[in-house]
Structure formats: structure tokens, C-alpha cells
Amino acid sequence: xxxxxxxxxxxxxxxxxxxxxxxxxxxxxxxxxxxxxxxxxxxxxxxxxxxxxxxxxxxxxxxxxxxx
Numbered sequence: 005x006x007x008x009x010x011x012x013x014x015x016x017x018x019x020x021x022x023x024x025x026x027x028x029x030x031x032x033x034x035x036x037x038x039x040x041x042x043x044x045x046x047x048x049x050x051x052x053x054x055x056x057x058x059x060x061x062x063x064x065x066x067x068x069x070x071x072x
Contacts, residue, residue, distance in 0.1 A: 011040060014058045021049050 012030075015021050021029070021044070033043035044050045050058075056067050 020054050025049050
């Protein structure tokens, strides 16, 4: 079975962020003591829809919108 890729690997692999942006977001997350996802969103580096797509790929589970 293939090893699950990390959030960071997928974001860089999909070219949603650069390695430099990742480092900046990781530093911000550590400084504010928040998850990386929250730092990426608050810095405007990724959109919610990007994060959903990354989580779909990482967890191999499709997103289901229960609001529609």
C-alpha cells in the first residue's frame, strides 16, 4: 500500500504553494500555535476549496457538501 502523503507534500506537489511559502506558513503556525491549515488560510496562500481538494487526495475520500 502506498504511503499517505503529508499535507505539505501535496500542497507543494500541486503547486498551490512554494517551498518558501510553506516555510513561512509553518513559522506563522508555530508562532501563533495554530494548525498549518489555519495559517495557510489566514495568510491567503490557499483557498478553502484548495484545502478541500488536498484533503480529498490525502485521505482518498471525496468531499460531500451537505448544504446543497
